[in-house]
Amino acid sequence: MHSAEEISDATGAVSTGSDDTLSSSATTNRKTSTSGANGAEGPIVVKKEKKRSKYRHVAAYHAKVRHSSLTREPNVTASFLGFRNLMVIVLGEIDLASLARALLLGKCLYSFFFASVAMNLRLIIENFMKYGVLICIKCHDYRKQDVVLGSILFALVPYHLFISYLIELTASKQAKQVVGQRKKNGSAEAAERDQRTFRLTWWLSAFFHCINTLLSLGVTSFVVYFYIHHPGIGTLCELQALIVSFKICSYAFTNRDLREAMLNPSMESALPEIYSSCPYPRNITLGNLIYFWLAPTLVYQPVYPRSSHIRWSFVAKRLFEFFCLTVFIWLLSAQYAAPVLRNSIDKIAVMDVASILERVMKLSTISLVIWLAGFFAVFQSLLNALAEVLRFGDREFYTDWWNSSSLGGYWRSWNRPVYLFMKRHVFSPLVGRGWSPLAASTVVFLVSAVLHEMLVGIPTHNLIGVAFAGMLFQLPLIAITAPLEKIKDPSGRVIGNSIFWVSFCLVGQPLGALLYFFAWQAKYGSVSKMEV
Structure with a gap:
């Protein structure tokens, strides 16, 4: 789950002002004196003794100005090769030669958008013909x-x-x-x-x-x-x-x-x-x-790196992006996700496995688009707007998680604020106190599993353990995909990246959404007053 560099960092006593920490073995000097045969004082002998120091929760993880990967800055470049694998998985029939040319031109995201629209246009038309317009502002029970x-x-x-x-x-x-x-x-x-x-x-x-x-x-x-x-x-x-x-x-x-x-x-x-x-x-x-x-961070420091001034045009653009993406997510949820979820209730009730799998696959594309839009809205648009207003310099809220060749790489890169908190206040202190990295990682995932279940189960009034089990299921997947990170052959990284996309975004999320929606329906009925 954690790279060798991070594991070695974990035993450090303090931070040097970067993501790295000092060695856990501090050197102390012991001065002793000896007397010669004539009784004169001999030379001072300095003996170096290694002393293990306790890890301190003061590592300066925010020590320099950094930009988000998707921000258009002169010194920021991002690779989108992971989205190529996603396109092959989701779209199936795609012109890889055209995709390669698009990648070389830096238009991967645009290609993904237009290819998705083209391949799913039939589904859009079918949805409209079957359900009509389902979007209704007044159809939600906001008590x-x-x-x-x-x-x-x-x-x-x-x-x-x-x-x-x-x-x-x-x-x-x-x-x-x-x-x-x-x-x-x-x-x-x-x-x-x-x-x-x-x-x-x-x-x-x-x-x-x-x-x-x-x-x-x-x-x-x-x-x-x-x-x-x-x-x-x-x-x-x-x-x-x-x-x-x-x-x-x-x-x-x-x-x-x-x-x-x-x-x-x-x-x-x-x-x-x-x-x-x-x-x-x-x-x-x-x-x-x-x-x-x-501040857009969960790690406290007395001082943070700061930018020189506030770019109000940058803030306006990010807030406009956040507003548009929020509306987009709401439209997708109401028009496309809600019918699929409602039509899955009877299949889950009778445990029709084949139909459930079909619904999961149908929901996967919708949930994937909603999740990607939500990620961009929060981590790129909202957090960058907040950071700009506060002149918060370290904007590395995520790294290129879409290129992750293992599940461990994904969890280290997609949500950096939570990752840095867990590393600084849970993982590293445990390793510094003699725990093995595997045991410390297990504790981190247990804590994360409980928090995920709270975040999903409490608002839906259904603590059914699906989010908890889903987080714990990441541990064997991390162990399986970890060796793929070390393979120098590009094919190994492609396999690991494909496993990540399939297990997390194309199976895990839609299946979890179906189960929690079914539990909600069984307990309360639909939030929406509209009958489909």
Whole structure:
């Protein structure tokens, strides 16, 4: 799941200001003196002793200005070879020679769009002849209670970040008092007392941070599951609660280690150079917290790389893209996905396997287009617009996941904010404490599986374990496709990339959508009032 470079990074103590961290073996010097035969003092012998240092949650993963892969910047180039494999899988009959020429001209995405329209034009006409126009703005059951409760949750959940700020502010004041007392009394007993005080402060802070995080996530999940009927509103509320919970955890862990580095300055507690402009506890301010709350990242740093100015034309373009793609997703869902889902209910009820597979294949193209549009809308358009307004410099919200030759490569590249959080605060600390990379990766996927089930099952009021099982099923697929990453022959990478597209986008997503829709129908009936 993780490359060798990342595994070696994981045991590092601190960050040097890039994605890499320092070696986990810090070298300490021990000075000893010897006496000669004449009683004179001999030379000082310096012995180097390797000491394993504890991993610290302060790695500066955002250390330089970077652009998104699909952004048109002078120094940004992207390869779209993975979409070629997708076209062959989805379209089947395609002129590969024309595709190769399109690739050389850098028009892969446009070719994919026009080829998709041409190959699916029959399905579009068939859908219109069979169902007519299904798009209806007033045909959705947005209850007043859903809107009111959703708005209240959206307004109140961010206050949990403010509570975490108060916890850290109290801890920082206590740390400053310890530093002041140490200057007056630098005895060994005082140092030991300071260590006990630090540990007590951390345990108290950790306790209150845990309560704060659990309340943020627990109260939101309870209200969404029992009182917000519409899954769309519920998903937005649950997603916000998860994001805030991630940020609280990162804020707490990072400041804990920054506080320890201030109280115990040493070679092992050296901090990334980028943090020098805002040392602890100067970063414990309301403005610093608000910036982290709004910033398109889940990893807290006292300082982030910043762009020089705001390009408002860039912001307008990205917001226009986001609006258009949101409307496009809604149209596809209402006109094409909804009929396929409804017509699948009776097939699933009688376990007609052949018909279910046919529905999965029919839904796969629609869900794939919706998923690609959703990815572009969120990670390219919305996050880049937000980053531009905040002058957030590191725009690498994703890398070229479409070219992934293994499932592990995909999970490392498609959602970088979550990946960096898991790497910094879950995977790397576990490896640094002696866990094997395989065991740490398993823990990461267990946590991800639980969070995926919460994000899907709670808003749909059906905790049936499909999302949980789907995430765990990624582990054997990662093990199977991992060797393909190391094959130098291009055919190996093509095979791995094809396995990724088929397993994740053409089978996993539509099957999951069918099962959750069936569970919803069995419990409540359709969200839409329209009968097809």
